Amino acid sequence: MTRGSPYAPHTDAETEAMLEAVGVESQEDLFDIPEGVRFDGEFGIEARSEREARREMSRTLAKNDDLTEFLGRDHHSHYVPALVDDLSRRSEFLTSYTQYQPEITQGFLQVLFEYQSMLVELTGLPVANCSMYDAATALAEAARLAGRVRRVSGTRVLVPEILHEGKRGVLDNYVAGTDLTVETYAMDDGTVDIDALRAQVGEDAAMVYAENPTVRGSIEPRLSEIGDIAEENGALFCLGTDVVALGLLEEPAAVGADVVVGEADALGMPTSYGMGLGLFATREEFLRQVPGRLVGASEDAADMRAYTLTLQTREQHIRKERATSNICTNQAWVALRTAMHVASLGPSGLVDLAKQCVTDAESLAAELSGLKGVRAPVHDRHHFREFVAHVDQPATAIASDLESEGFAVHVVGEHRLQVCVTDLNAAKTDALVSAFEEVL
Amino acid sequence: MTRGSPYAPHTDAETEAMLEAVGVESQEDLFDIPEGVRFDGEFGIEARSEREARREMSRTLAKNDDLTEFLGRDHHSHYVPALVDDLSRRSEFLTSYTQYQPEITQGFLQVLFEYQSMLVELTGLPVANCSMYDAATALAEAARLAGRVRRVSGTRVLVPEILHEGKRGVLDNYVAGTDLTVETYAMDDGTVDIDALRAQVGEDAAMVYAENPTVRGSIEPRLSEIGDIAEENGALFCLGTDVVALGLLEEPAAVGADVVVGEADALGMPTSYGMGLGLFATREEFLRQVPGRLVGASEDAADMRAYTLTLQTREQHIRKERATSNICTNQAWVALRTAMHVASLGPSGLVDLAKQCVTDAESLAAELSGLKGVRAPVHDRHHFREFVAHVDQPATAIASDLESEGFAVHVVGEHRLQVCVTDLNAAKTDALVSAFEEVL
Amino acid sequence: LYEPLLSEKNSTRVETGEGDSPLPDDLTRDSVELPDLSEPELARHYTRLSQMNWSVEMGPYPLGSCTMKYNPSFTEDVAADPNAAVHPDRSVRSSQGTLELLYDLQDYLGRIGGMDAVTLQPPAGAAGEFAGILVAKAYHEANGDDRSEVIVPASAHGTNFASAAMAGYDVVELPSDDDGRVDVEALDAAVSEDTAALMLTNPNTVGLFERDIVEIAEMVHDAGGLLYYDGANLNALLGRGRPGDMGFDIMHYNVHKTFATPHGGGGPGAGPVGVVAELAEFLPKPHVRERGGSYELYDPERSVGKVHGYLGNWLVLVKAYAYIARLGDEGLADASAKAVLNANYLAENVDLEVPYSPFHHEFAATAGDRDAADVAKRMLDYGVHPPTTKWPEFVPEAMLTEPTEVESRDSLDDLAHAFNASLGDSEEELEGAPSRTTAQRIDQTDAARNPRLSWHALDDGEE
Amino acid sequence: LYEPLLSEKNSTRVETGEGDSPLPDDLTRDSVELPDLSEPELARHYTRLSQMNWSVEMGPYPLGSCTMKYNPSFTEDVAADPNAAVHPDRSVRSSQGTLELLYDLQDYLGRIGGMDAVTLQPPAGAAGEFAGILVAKAYHEANGDDRSEVIVPASAHGTNFASAAMAGYDVVELPSDDDGRVDVEALDAAVSEDTAALMLTNPNTVGLFERDIVEIAEMVHDAGGLLYYDGANLNALLGRGRPGDMGFDIMHYNVHKTFATPHGGGGPGAGPVGVVAELAEFLPKPHVRERGGSYELYDPERSVGKVHGYLGNWLVLVKAYAYIARLGDEGLADASAKAVLNANYLAENVDLEVPYSPFHHEFAATAGDRDAADVAKRMLDYGVHPPTTKWPEFVPEAMLTEPTEVESRDSLDDLAHAFNASLGDSEEELEGAPSRTTAQRIDQTDAARNPRLSWHALDDGEE
Incomplete structure (x- = not known):
């Protein structure tokens, strides 16, 4: 019926009638583009049928090797219940816009309110926004918040020397336009070197950032001391974590965290090449400095509870260059999926999954350590999902050989591999150990 | 949280409270089963997590070889637009029951009304029901209808000698409890031998059944003569076809068909191991003899148009042993998918797809005929989707060799293969021809 | 709207x-x-x-005898596996995945029903009944035994009557006794050398277990007849009792009821049929068996032939398999426990008399001097789906209610509220109901008197 | 509800x-x-x-500047391909499928925008703006050129201001001229050796094409500044004009607007950034390139670094690719044609003055003496989603309306009816609106004054 866009419903007759109603002769007459900058429409992109587009893309994607991934490092995934796919794909959620008309978008607003509530529960902090892009941008926004709040006078942002390069890169860019500077502090056996940190921090620190677990999977044993150090020096304590770890590890509020950032998409999303969901929670006193959207409860004209985006005067579409952030489109639909996944797990399911992250990593490390030429974990710490293994042979060669056997692991040093185990690959740990034996 | 069924929401505390409200001590107390026939619950079926169940079944299904199927013979499929999967899976459609409360099931009723309407348009007959199980049961119900209607006095059901064995088998069973008998008539070069049929039919015929296209893919050139023969002998003319063929081949009503049966799931469903959707359409005069459900338009108390199941006094839940059929649960959701697919194609799309069924079969037959030791099509007829090819070598051996090359075709005789091409495998016809060259 | x-x-x-x-x-x-x-x-x-359609994901769907449970999402994903999209005319060698799954499902269903062999071919429960009766007929014929009657209780599902009649049998209707169960004396009188089979639902259609089932089985068997189990109410018995252990020879399973495959607004379902060993050779063809670790199709020796053009509703069977595999022994037994608990709890909270008990997964309340159908229409205004009404007929103004195990106590309370609020409303409100729904009360009489079955049949001017 | x-x-x-x-x-x-x-x-x-949420599959969503088009179902299936579920730390060798798709999308977007190199890393439009401004900054710094200002028209999207500020620039606001376009004289006065960039949307936020774009580009370039194109309104230009051909040096694409990826109630989006050849070495790292038939990641020589922890919103990019591949040249050009036709047809049928024209894909009507926000609330009662209101600010009581190409004439007529009926209603009706919706008018002031941001913050007694 239609030529051109299959998603434009106009029949030729309708187009004609509409042109007539508008009072022009052709579609071209509606474009007010000077001749010199007109374009002839020839991009050289061939139109495909739906079937062809699917087949072609499916073939392209099939060029990704079929590997069992033991990969983590800030991008984790767990088994996503079918319920989440099914319900999140409902077009009422998937194809809706930001809730600028709350009276007809109560459904999504309530889901986001529930998502915020879950993060409030898990972090112990009373304010959680309804998403940042990912953990890296959430951390960077936390630093900018530290730079804005009145009680902080310093300008130095302290981050651990072992940090995901993506986080560091984004942080550097986000603070480049401010008077903040970023520096690293030392680690000791995989977690914070408390004494070194204490010595380094000083009164001109704006923020101390630490992670639990670290990007290496180590569980930080002295969190509250870090919080104390930050507080004593008038700096904010920003804690990086993820939504599963929050189910078991120390509650951030209890160790003095002022801001919690991290990845929430470890629940709700399949492995998706680094696509994330930045969680961001903080204290009440920083409410008006929070970046991103917030959903609040209110009442409607019939005095029924209703939800709405609120405190929008922080945002760019109102405050322009004085906004707390430029973020506009966020990761709302990912947050919806995460909330669904958390709800599917329930409290026991979440705690159990988190425990499994500890025990599975522990077991796999022990099994690998049983092999000649491997020692794991390298760090004398408890671990969450992942750990570093020392290999006597060059790590790159082993990783490459493992890839030929169908497994992917991280190379994190000349003789260091990093291995991550979740419920998605736990059934394949024996096979991984055998492959190690094969290639060592 | 729950043990036992993951789909029963009861917490232990709730179960206790509910037992107390009912006034019993344990769940077991609610069962009034004599001791001698109680069962201990040990089926020996192990419970799996959702993830395990999916993985296990996915592995089992992966034991089906990855073949490109050139298979048809009454079970056809075409590319199903993503829209159909997406919308048909909406739980409001998928998880609803038969529309016994029409006031809250207008949505599904309207879809079924639209499905009926599409079949009315395509068959030219004014009454189409909203589904039979498949073409075989639809044919068998047509014969039973012929046995019931007043204007038919005969008892012989005439069917072509070339007929899908499933259809014949079901027909035999459905008429076994009646005074109808089934006999075959001769074919001539793949379609009805008109003279033989005329000679055979006689006044005691209840129904003459013919197909267009036949199970071999041949297009019947003398349909209206068959209709005339049936009419002249006081028998019903039942025509078997499918929903795509209806878009191009002669309109059943125009050739005198009294009942049209066939598969409608050639649109709307993936290849699904023979799962079907029986289409059933007939003349107004047989309305009260129609098996299965009918949706009709009516008005509600506000005088708005509304839809409802109607003429239910034909059905088993009202009429019991005097019902027109025992069918209760039918293929409503498949009908919904078929209607969505027809709507997605639109009239041009349907006609074009039907034309492609003719041209693709023709081209492939010509290409195969170009190979030494192959002649196709065997029948000097036009073909729809599929055709029979003569092979000099034993057909079974060739089919088996083709399977090793990754292709499936039918063996329909010692030296005969049947090959079916649709938009799903059309891109692989060159590869099939090459495989033939390889194995000949 | x-x-x-x-x-x-x-x-x-x-x-x-x-x-x-x-x-x-x-x-x-x-x-x-x-x-x-x-x-x-x-x-x-x-x-x-x-959005103009009720579904089980919107709220309770307590249609008695219909067992509308929640349909787990993941079963859809399994059925959408590209490897499930195969043609039935493929070689057996290249269909091992499909055949293994079918074989295992035959096995599961056999265990669950206490049956020795199961066919998956019937595409719905009624088709299963028909197939089962064909098996009975073939069995008697093989014995040179000419029998003409099938006995069906008056309270049975309409399909029982229709299926027996389709197979050419005369249907003998059996009254219920005062307790709502099979009248054993009446049965004794009805059973004869003409009896091909007795078709029974157990628990029956008011939720009562046929306590005399062993005696009933003996009576039928003594007369040379077979005992047929209508699986519609099997959800009440999962893990608690098996038809095979009670003396049933043939049974069908309604997978969209007991095993939570989605009903799809009317279908597709699947109606596998289980039989005792003696009857296995009569099952429809082809049948799946295992030989030396691989699976094959074969035609049972005295097969009744076909009840479906191919092997039935494959994709529905896949979902049923997934459900059974998910629940396992413990889940299946819990399903029946919670289904029965829910029915009893709900009945406790509904202000209506329930004449027959102890019921299991469903109960037939009587609306007394109110019109059950009107009460049901009024319940729509309270945002729930009403029960089955005016059936079975021996319960006056019956409201046959089956909440299933998937309802929580909260939702049962809501449901009870809808019942009770409707019953408290005036006759005018009941007759005027529903008014808060997509459509108001629909004129069924006019629809049947003046059939308009396609858009071609609508007047242009009509709105 | x-x-x-x-x-x-x-x-x-x-x-x-x-x-x-x-x-x-x-x-x-x-x-x-x-x-x-x-x-x-x-x-x-x-x-x-x-069911308590509006979506584009329910009806028109004519939010000006938001380009809410139909999101084709099949793109979801492509994104759900198991082979798309890969980790970014896999080796390049084992990620060739992902890299090829990204590379091809870089290429497609380059062609569509007339740009020489494209990064896909920014996870949303605003992140794209930020990345683009970082590129401009790096370019100037590489030239030893210390510039402190970014010029932004007063009518621009709020993100432009915020993104420039985030990068540390002072924002210079540029007034519109009487015709609603860039005031060229004011620009001439504003441009200086401090100008790092001018950020422009074209067509602008009232749908007008900046006719003087070539002159504007020259002015900015002559002063040593760069021209930045905000891609929010690119849907109006597809196949008709390319930012690169107009003199823009940097641009971002909003894939959830122009390329129909679902907006997901707020995100995720993706904000790829295209640049002219001279700026390619500054793009974020890593970047995808092709070498001898295979694809690899590399760090551009003077890369600005990272704007996302990994490579952005991969699954969104997959959907954008699918959409572009489906439409091709002809479909893309038709999208802009129909988007512009629809806006013009709708404006013709709405009883409101549209002060600025000729507009393209969107128009800013003025509600005159009515409150635009109240009119919008009243439109909800007529079953449609209203336009963006009270923005841009230089249009009094603005109702910025963008129907997109996916609306049929019938649905545009319905939309016009909702506009006109609302305008015909009384002040009381407007202020009392909406009343036929899930919630009635919601108290925004109280929500902000008394923030309750989690269920922990709700009083127990509250309903």
Whole structure:
């Protein structure tokens, strides 16, 4: 019926009638583009049928090797219940816009309110926004918040020397336009070197950032001391974590965290090449400095509870260059999926999954350590999902050989591999150990 | 949280409270089963997590070889637009029951009304029901209808000698409890031998059944003569076809068909191991003899148009042993998918797809005929989707060799293969021809 | 809320001769007129229609005898596995995955019903009944035994009568006794050498277990007849009792009831049939068996033949398998426990008399001096789906209610509230109901008297 | 219509020490309290909530500047391909499928925008703006050129201001001229050796094409500044004009607008950034390139570094690719044609003055003496989603309306009716609106004055 866009419903007759109603002769007459900058429409992109587009893309994607991934490092995934796919794909959620008309978008607003509530529960902090892009941008926004709040006078942002390069890169860019500077502090056996940190921090620190677990999977044993150090020096304590770890590890509020950032998409999303969901929670006193959207409860004209985006005067579409952030489109639909996944797990399911992250990593490390030429974990710490293994042979060669056997692991040093185990690959740990034996 | 069924929401505390409200001590107390026939619950079926169940079944299904199927013979499929999967899976459609409360099931009723309407348009007959199980049961119900209607006095059901064995088998069973008998008539070069049929039919015929296209893919050139023969002998003319063929081949009503049966799931469903959707359409005069459900338009108390199941006094839940059929649960959701697919194609799309069924079969037959030791099509007829090819070598051996090359075709005789091409495998016809060259 | 028909939005008539036609004119129709809309318009049409439809994911669906449980999402994903999309005419060698799954499902169902062999071919419960009765008939014929009658309790599902009649049997209707169960004396009188089979539902259609089942089985067997189990109410018995252990010879399973495959607004279902060993050779063809670690199709020696063109509703069977595998022994037994608990709890909270008890998964309340159908329509206004009404007929103004195990106590309380509030409303309110729904009360009489079964049959001026 | 919070249905507090804990107590929290519900209850919760939400599959969503088009279903299936579920730390060798797709999308976007190199890393439009401004900054710094200002028209999207400020620039606001376009004289006065960049949307936020774009580009370039194109309105230009051809040096694309990826109630989006050849070495790292038939990641020589932890919103990019591949040249050009036609047709039928024209894909009507926000609320009662209101600010009581190409004439007529009927209603009706919606008018002031941002913050007694 239609030529051109299959998603434009106009029949030729309708187009004609509409042109007539508008009072022009052709579609071209509606474009007010000077001749010199007109374009002839020839991009050289061939139109495909739906079937062809699917087949072609499916073939392209099939060029990704079929590997069992033991990969983590800030991008984790767990088994996503079918319920989440099914319900999140409902077009009422998937194809809706930001809730600028709350009276007809109560459904999504309530889901986001529930998502915020879950993060409030898990972090112990009373304010959680309804998403940042990912953990890296959430951390960077936390630093900018530290730079804005009145009680902080310093300008130095302290981050651990072992940090995901993506986080560091984004942080550097986000603070480049401010008077903040970023520096690293030392680690000791995989977690914070408390004494070194204490010595380094000083009164001109704006923020101390630490992670639990670290990007290496180590569980930080002295969190509250870090919080104390930050507080004593008038700096904010920003804690990086993820939504599963929050189910078991120390509650951030209890160790003095002022801001919690991290990845929430470890629940709700399949492995998706680094696509994330930045969680961001903080204290009440920083409410008006929070970046991103917030959903609040209110009442409607019939005095029924209703939800709405609120405190929008922080945002760019109102405050322009004085906004707390430029973020506009966020990761709302990912947050919806995460909330669904958390709800599917329930409290026991979440705690159990988190425990499994500890025990599975522990077991796999022990099994690998049983092999000649491997020692794991390298760090004398408890671990969450992942750990570093020392290999006597060059790590790159082993990783490459493992890839030929169908497994992917991280190379994190000349003789260091990093291995991550979740419920998605736990059934394949024996096979991984055998492959190690094969290639060592 | 729950043990036992993951789909029963009861917490232990709730179960206790509910037992107390009912006034019993344990769940077991609610069962009034004599001791001698109680069962201990040990089926020996192990419970799996959702993830395990999916993985296990996915592995089992992966034991089906990855073949490109050139298979048809009454079970056809075409590319199903993503829209159909997406919308048909909406739980409001998928998880609803038969529309016994029409006031809250207008949505599904309207879809079924639209499905009926599409079949009315395509068959030219004014009454189409909203589904039979498949073409075989639809044919068998047509014969039973012929046995019931007043204007038919005969008892012989005439069917072509070339007929899908499933259809014949079901027909035999459905008429076994009646005074109808089934006999075959001769074919001539793949379609009805008109003279033989005329000679055979006689006044005691209840129904003459013919197909267009036949199970071999041949297009019947003398349909209206068959209709005339049936009419002249006081028998019903039942025509078997499918929903795509209806878009191009002669309109059943125009050739005198009294009942049209066939598969409608050639649109709307993936290849699904023979799962079907029986289409059933007939003349107004047989309305009260129609098996299965009918949706009709009516008005509600506000005088708005509304839809409802109607003429239910034909059905088993009202009429019991005097019902027109025992069918209760039918293929409503498949009908919904078929209607969505027809709507997605639109009239041009349907006609074009039907034309492609003719041209693709023709081209492939010509290409195969170009190979030494192959002649196709065997029948000097036009073909729809599929055709029979003569092979000099034993057909079974060739089919088996083709399977090793990754292709499936039918063996329909010692030296005969049947090959079916649709938009799903059309891109692989060159590869099939090459495989033939390889194995000949 | 009103959504025009597709045909009212835009239709086009296309001449088949337009463009190149690959066929001579005399083999083609002239033209075809169909709705002609773009994908966004269709997406909205069907989305809006879906929003005008009740479903089990919206709330309770307590239709007695229909067992409308929650349909787990993941079973859809399993059925959508590309490896499940295979043609039935593939070679057995290249279909091992499908055959293994079917074989295992035969096995599971056999265990669950206490049956020795199971066919998966019948595409719905009624087709299963028909297949089962064909098996009985073939068995008697093989014994040279000419029997003409099938006995069916008056309270049985309508399909029992219809299926027996389709197979050519005379149907003998059996009254219920005062307790709502099979009248054993009446049965004794009815059973004879003409009895091919007795078809029973157990628990029966008011939820009562047929306590005399062993005696009943003996009576039928002594007369040379077979005992047929209608699986519609099997959800009440999962893990608690097996038809095979009670003396049933043949049974069907309703997978969309007991095993939570989605009902799809009317279907597709699947109606596997289980039989005792003696009857296995009569099952429909082909059947799946295992030989030396691989699976094959074969025709049982004295097969009754076909009840479906191929092997039934494959994709439905996949979902049933997934459900059974998910629940396992413990889940299945819990399903029946919670189904029965829910029915009892709900009945406790509904202000209606329930004449027959102890019931299991469902109960037949009586609306007394109110019209059950009107009460049901009024319940729609309270935002729930009402129970089955006016059936079974021996319960006056019956409201046959089956909440299933998936309802929580909260939702049962809501349901009870809807019952009780409706019962508290005036006759006028009941007769005027529903008023808060997509459509108000629909004129069924006019629909049947003046059938308009397609958009062609609607007057142009009609709205 | 009211759905309780998950927490109001059932919550449980679980002690982490219950059962075996693999960690010492001092490393764990004591307990966690979360909603505790079964799958059927969750399915109903989210199904009901979905039914309380407007979406583009329900009807028109004519939010000006938001380009809410139909999102083709098939793109979801492509994104759900198991082979798309890969980790970014895989080796390049084992990620060739992903890299090829990204590379081809870089290429497509380059062609569409007339740009020489494109990064896909920014996870949203605003992130794209930020990345683009970082590129400009790096370019100037590389030239030893210290520039402190970014010029932004007063009518620009708020993100332009915020993104420039985030990068450390002073924002210079440029007034519109009387015709609603860039005031060229004011620009001439504003441009200086401090000008790092001018950020422009074209067509601008009232749908007008900046006719003087070539002159504007020259002015900015002559002063040593760069010209930045905000891609929010690119849907108006597809196949008709390319930012690169107009003199823009940097641009971002909003894939959820122009390329129909679903907006997901707020995101995720993706904001690829295209640049001219001279700026390619500054793009974020890593970048995808092709070498001898295979694809690899590399760091551009003077890369600005990272704007996302990994490579952005991969699954969104997959959907954008699918959309572009489906439409091709002809479809893309038709999209802009129909988008512009629809806006013009709708404006013709709405009884409101449109002060600025000729507009393209959107128009800013003025509600005159009515409150635009009230008119919008009243439109909700007529069953449509209203336009963007009170923005851009230089249009009094603006109703910025963008129907996009996916609306049919019928749906535009319905939309016009909703406009006109609302305008015909009384002040009381407008102020009391909406009344036919899930919620009535919501108190925004109270929400902000008394923030309740989680279920913990709600009073127990509140309903």
